Amino acid sequence: xxxxxxxxxxxxxxxxxxxxxxxxxxxxxxxxxRRIVMNDSYRKDKPLMFEKFEEFMIKVIKRDHPxxxxxxxxxxxxxxxxxxxxxMMVHLGITSEDDMKQAKKDTEKELKKLIExx
Numbered sequence: 001x002x003x004x005x006x007x008x009x010x011x012x013x014x015x016x017x018x019x020x021x022x023x024x025x026x027x028x029x030x031x032x033x034r035r036i037v038m039n040d041s042y043r044k045d046k047p048l049m050f051e052k053f054e055e056f057m058i059k060v061i062k063r064d065h066p067x068x069x070x071x072x073x074x075x076x077x078x079x080x081x082x083x084x085x086x087x088m089m090v091h092l093g094i095t096s097e098d099d100m101k102q103a104k105k106d107t108e109k110e111l112k113k114l115i116e117x118x
Contacts, residue, residue: 012091017080023064030092032056037094053085054078 010025036042036056042049057077062070077084089095095103 012088014084014087016083016087017076019076019080021061021065023060025060026063029056029060033088033092034094037089050081050085053088054081057081057084057088 010029012023012025014021014023033053033056036049036052039049039052042052054074054077058070058073061068061073061077065073086100090097090100
């Protein structure tokens with residue numbers, strides 16, 4: 001299938017941490033993801049935001065791969081949460097790859113400053 005058409009239909013290919021998964025996002029998945037990302041209370045509480053994102057990803061992966069053990073899915077999502085989040089942000093058009101790279105650089109600078117300042 002054409003990559004552009006696949007993206008338009010919600011097809012997501014995940015190749016993170018050795019997993020090679022194809023996911024088909026369904027109607028409502030993009031909206032639910034945006035609710036997590038745009039929710040003001042979640043934005044102020046990053047651990048809560050990532051917890052909600054993990055729940056979302058577990059549901060999507062489980063739905064498309066019912067043969068996979070739930071505990072394995074949970075572990076995969078937990079260990080790869082940040083990369084999955086970044087990829088979904090780009091895939092759903094919330095940000096671009098370039099903007100994501102810049103945000104990572106900015107975060108690294110902030111962390112370095114925090115470490116240097118003690």
